[in-house]
Amino acid sequence: MSVDDAEIWHERLGWAFGLIASDPAERAAALVRLADAERNNQDALGRFNRAWRRRYPLGREAARRNYLKALSYSLPGGLWDRPAGSDIRTWPGLPYVLCFLELEARYPQEWTRYAKSWGTKEGLIRDVAAAHHDETVRSKLVELIDIVVQRPYRCKDREYVRVARAVDSEDLRSRLERAARSDNPWAQRHAGYVLWLLDRPEVPNSRHVWRTWLAAASSV
Numbered sequence: 536m537s538v539d540d541a542e543i544w545h546e547r548l549g550w551a552f553g554l555i556a557s558d559p560a561e562r563a564a565a566l567v568r569l570a571d572a573e574r575n576n577q578d579a580l581g582r583f584n585r586a587w588r589r590r591y592p593l594g595r596e597a598a599r600r601n602y603l604k605a606l607s608y609s610l611p612g613g614l615w616d617r618p619a620g621s622d623i624r625t626w627p628g629l630p631y632v633l634c635f636l637e638l639e640a641r642y643p644q645e646w647t648r649y650a651k652s653w654g655t656k657e658g659l660i661r662d663v664a665a666a667h668h669d670e671t672v673r674s675k676l677v678e679l680i681d682i683v684v685q686r687p688y689r690c691k692d693r694e695y696v697r698v699a700r701a702v703d704s705e706d707l708r709s710r711l712e713r714a715a716r717s718d719n720p721w722a723q724r725h726a727g728y729v730l731w732l733l734d735r736p737e738v739p740n741s742r743h744v745w746r747t748w749l750a751a752a753s754s755v
Contacts, residue, residue: 540627547608548631554610554645555637569649572609579605610635611655623662624672632659633675640682643689657691664697676702681710684725685717692725696740699729708733727752 553565579602586598606612614635617626639646639656663676676698683695699707711733714726728748732740 544627544631548610548613551610551631551634555634555641566645566649569610572605572612573649575605576602576609576612610638610650611652611659614655614659617662623665624668629663629672632663633672633679635659636663636679637675639689640679643686653690657694660691660694661697664694664701666701668702673702673704674706677704677707677710680707680729681714684711684714684729685719685722687721688725693740693745696729696732699733700736703733724749724752 550565550568553561554569556562556565579598583595583598583602586595589595603616606615610631614628614632617623617628623629623632635650636656636659638650663672668676680695680699680702683689683692699711708730711726711730714722715730717723728745731748732738732744738744
């Protein structure tokens with residue numbers, strides 16, 4: 536990743552880190568920015584659709600470019616253009632992928648209102664489930680797993696098992712064990728299940744396996 540690439544991403548999406556800021560005022564401003572970006576996307580998409588219906592090739596191409604440009608300034612649209620086959624670990628969009636996933640993990644209602652895309656969530660979780668991330672990224676992924684296992688299940692959360700297996704570590708297991716011993720029934724089940732799978736890398740993370748494990752755990 537070059538410095539220039541990182542700067543281009545920052546110019547387009549640097550504001551997005553405000554979505555997960557601890558300062559409520561900073562978060563509120565970033566949410567306004569996100570809502571504005573989505574309106575711009577919808578306006579650009581509307582212009583593209585109108586140009587397509589009119590069958591003007593030149594106008595259609597210009598409208599398409601404008602729509603893609605608008606997407607690049609938003610979340611999750613700005614994350615949809617990773618070149619096929621590129622390494623997520625060196626992609627300059629990775630920090631914004633983590634930002635998008637952290638927004639969903641920490642502030643699910645706001646994510647659902649302003650940035651909902653279950654398919655994007657699923658795809659990005661699968662993408663980041665890679666070995667040999669640098670320590671900063673690994674720590675962030677461990678933190679995300681810790682957050683997710685402690686809340687009621689949300690669509691595609693099961694994909695985080697892939698990430699847990701990719702970043703398995705003493706720190707992760709310590710967090711999961713603490714969650715499994717907590718008074719939170721969601722954490723007990725989710726964390727316990729992930730720990731059980733970490734000890735059984737050959738077992739698939741399927742709905743059948745989850746139901747079987749849950750039935751066995753409930754009978755103890």
